[in-house]
Amino acid sequence: MSFVFSFLGACLGIIAAIFIIIMIIFIKVRSMVGPVNFKELIKAAKNVKNIERQEYMREKNVSGMTKVLEPAILRDFNDFNKDFLFSKVEKNLLKIFNAIEEKNVEEIRKDNDLIYMYSTIRDKVQDLKNNNVNIKYDDVIFHRHAIKDYLKSAGKATVTLSTTLEYYYSDDSDKSKNKKFSDLKRQTRYTTQFVYVYDETKFKYNQMAHTISCPNCGAPLGKLGEGNCQYCGTYIKPINLKGWYMVSYSEDYK
Ligand SMILES: [Zn+2]
Numbered sequence: 734m735s736f737v738f739s740f741l742g743a744c745l746g747i748i749a750a751i752f753i754i755i756m757i758i759f760i761k762v763r764s765m766v767g768p769v770n771f772k773e774l775i776k777a778a779k780n781v782k783n784i785e786r787q788e789y790m791r792e793k794n795v796s797g798m799t800k801v802l803e804p805a806i807l808r809d810f811n812d813f814n815k816d817f818l819f820s821k822v823e824k825n826l827l828k829i830f831n832a833i834e835e836k837n838v839e840e841i842r843k844d845n846d847l848i849y850m851y852s853t854i855r856d857k858v859q860d861l862k863n864n865n866v867n868i869k870y871d872d873v874i875f876h877r878h879a880i881k882d883y884l885k886s887a888g889k890a891t892v893t894l895s896t897t898l899e900y901y902y903s904d905d906s907d908k909s910k911n912k913k914f915s916d917l918k919r920q921t922r923y924t925t926q927f928v929y930v931y932d933e934t935k936f937k938y939n940q941m942a943h944t945i946s947c948p949n950c951g952a953p954l955g956k957l958g959e960g961n962c963q964y965c966g967t968y969i970k971p972i973n974l975k976g977w978y979m980v981s982y983s984e985d986y987k
């Protein structure tokens with residue numbers, strides 16, 4: 734019995750000591766800061782929220798070097814048209830936003846422009862369905878585009894683009910500032926990549942970072958659109974590789 738009492742006594746002692754230390758710190762901070770400055774501190778905390786709001790609504794700058802990179806691309810592809818690619822970014826992103834919002838990949842599956850994107854969007858939509866999450870992109874307006882990077886090697890060329898845009902965004906699973914600001918128009922920036930396979934003989938399929946899926950069963954296709962799907966037997970239309978196809982997209986601000 735005496736053991737139990739001494740144990741409880743020791744516990745109470747420790748709690749009392751911690752309480753006294755906290756009181757001393759509290760009194761010291763108060764005497765150092767003062768009641769007026771204490772109000773200032775609260776004001777500053779509110780300011781941080783305002784700055785966050787302003788940053789959310791600030792139109793972002795495109796990140797790119799179009800003037801330097803465009804001539805380099807034109808040397809390799811004399812029919813390269815950056816405005817055509819910029820318009821593809823807008824069309825593709827709108828199609829993707831729509832598929833995510835509707836949680837329906839049918840249009841993407843049938844879309845020849847998004848052959849490299851189908852499996853990514855399909856997995857994302859499946860993920861949203863599994864977690865019962867609803868995402869909305871409203872009143873999308875694009876601002877500016879720039880070429881951010883250009884790389885040509887092993888039979889394929891890759892162009893990276895930077896795009897600024899705005900929309901009302903809501904995600905009902907999001908507990909962070911995106912949710913807090915869902916009444917404000919979000920200013921943001923996306924990075925997208927487009928690939929042009931210019932020499933299939935140099936292009937090794939086992940090095941391929943981007944897979945094309947069968948539009949019928951979704952199985953990855955070993956070869957780029959020739960013959961029938963190995964899994965379900967669906968005839969795959971030959972794909973014209975001589976063109977720029979989107980292979981990835983990501984939002985720069987989170
Ligand atoms: Zn198939």
